[in-house]
Amino acid sequence: MRILVVGGGTGGTIIANNLARRLSAELRTGKVSLTMLSASDRHMYQPGLLYVAFGQMMPDTLYRDQASLLEASIEFHVDPVKHFMLDERRVKTQSDRVFDYDILVIATGSRMVPEEIPGLVEGSETFYSEAGAIKMYKALRNFKGGRVAIVVGVPHKCPIAPVEVTFSLHDYFKTRGIRDKVEIKYHYPINRIHSIENVAKWAKPEFDRMGVAYETLFNLKEVDVQNKVIHSEEDTEYAYDLLISIPAHRGMAVIEENRLGQAGWIPTDRHQLTMEGYDNVYVLGDTTNLPVSKTGSAAHFEAEVIADNIASIVKIGTPVREYDGKVYCFIEAGHDQATYAMFNYLNPPDLKPANKSMHWFKMSYNQMYWSSVRGLL
Amino acid sequence: MSEVKVIDACNTFCPGPLMELITYMKQAQIGDTLELLSTDQGSAADVPEWVEKVGHQMVGSEKIGDVWHIKVRKAK
DSSP: OEEEEEOOSHHHHHHHHHHHHHTHHHHHHTSOEEEEEESOSEEEOGGGHHHHTTTSSOGGGGEEEHHHHSOTTSEEEEOOEEEEEGGGTEEEETTOOEEEOSEEEEOOOEEEOGGGSTTHHHHOBOOSSHHHHHHHHHHHHHOOSEEEEEEEOSSOSOTTHHHHHHHHHHHHHHHTTOGGGEEEEEEOSSSSSSSSHHHHHHHHHHHHHHTOEEESSOOEEEEETTTTEEEETTSOEEEOSEEEEEOOEEEOHHHHHTTSSGGGOBOBOTTTOEETTEEEEEEOGGGBOSSSOOSHHHHHHHHHHHHHHHHHHHHHSSOOOOOOOOEEEEEEOSSSOEEEEEEOSSOOOOOOOOBHHHHHHHHHHHHHHHHHHTTOO | OOOEEEEEOTTOOSSOHHHHHHHHHHHSOTTOEEEEEEOOTTHHHHHHHHHHHHTOEEEEEEEETTEEEEEEEOOO
8 A cells, every 4th residue: 555645744744654653564564655745855833933923933943854753664755746647546746756656645735825915925024934924023123113904815824823913913012112102903804803703702802902903804905015005805995004914825836737626725525534536535734625724733633534544444444533623723812821712613612711821831832843743742 | 607606614613604705706707606505693694794895796695404505796
C-alpha cells in the first residue's frame, strides 16, 4: 500500500506522523510506504504571526526544519506537486518526478489573495505572512494616533483573528499610553461582529467597554490609497490613518490549475473527509470546501480521523471513524487574557469569560505545538 | 444559462451560513442563483438583510423540515 501525503503543514504533518506510528510494523516489512511531498523544507507555526505583529515574538522562533518534525520512516521530498492525475492514481512534481499511490492525502492549505481588492496590498497592513507581520509591527510602532480601521475578507484563515487583533490593538496602544489618541473601528462582513453567535455576544460588550467602534455588513470593495478611504460593497465608507486587513483567502493555485475545486477548495465529504468521487483521496484543513473553520485546529482533528481511517484500511480493510466537525480555538483577548471556543457540527461553543490562566495556557501551547505536530499530543 | 448552485451550510457554526453564502457569491457570475441550505434559524432574517443592503436579489425563502432553503440571485 503506497500512501502519499501532499502538503507539509499542520494537517499533513500530523497525518504522516500518526500513520508512521500506527503502521510502524507494516512500514518495516515494506507492506506500506509513506511519502510526503512539500513545497518547503521549513514548517511555520502560523498563529505566532499575530505575536510578531505586536513585537511579542521574533519570527525566527516560528520555524522548525520540516524533516526534524517527521518520523524517520517517512520518505520526505521538498518537491511540490504540479499535476494531479487522480484517475491514474499518480502525481507529477515540479521536478517532473512521478509518484504513484494507492491512497492520497491532499493538505496543500490556502493562500491570502489581497490583490483581489483594489488598493488593499499597498494600502493595508496584515499579519498573515512573516514579512507582513514585521511591516505591521513597524507601522504600529511609528503610529502616533488617529483612525485605525480593521477590515475582514471572506473566506479567511483563522476566523478568530479579527477579534484577536482588535483586542491586541487596544492593549498595544494602551500600553504605549496613546489609546486616547486612537480611534479603532472594526468592520465585519455579516450582521454581527463575529460569525459564531456566542463569540459575537461575548465580544460585543468587550468592544463597548474598550471603546472600539464597529460596523457590520461591511464587505470591502476597494481601498482608496491616495485619500485613505475604504469603500464597502454595501456603499459605505470610512476614512482611516492605518488600515489593518484580514485578507480573503483561496486554496492553493495548484488545486485550481488541476481543476480539483473552485477557488482552490476541494469538494469534500464532511464526515469521511474524502474527495467527492474519489474514495482513495482524503482532503483536510484549509484545502476542503467544508463549512468548517480554516484553522490549524480543524486540520489537527481532521488529521487524527484520517490517520485512524487509513491505518484501519491497511489493517482491516475499512475506515473506522467519522469527523464530527470538532474545532478548538484559543481566543486571545488582549495581551494578558484569553478564552476559547470549542464546537462541532451540532454543538455551538459556550464561551467563558477571558482570564489570565487561559492566556498562559495559550502561551504554553505556542511551544507545545511542536509536540502536537509530531503527533504526540 | 445561469446555474443554481446549492450551498449546504447546515449544522455549522463557523464560518456560518451567511459567510458561506458570501464566499460562494464572490465566485458566482452575475445572474447566477445560489440556494443556501441552513439550519440556523437566524438565516431567515440575516440573509435577506445582507442581500438587500448589498444589492443582490432574493428569489425565495422557505423552511422545509428543519432546513431553510434560501435562494439568492447575484445582481452585481
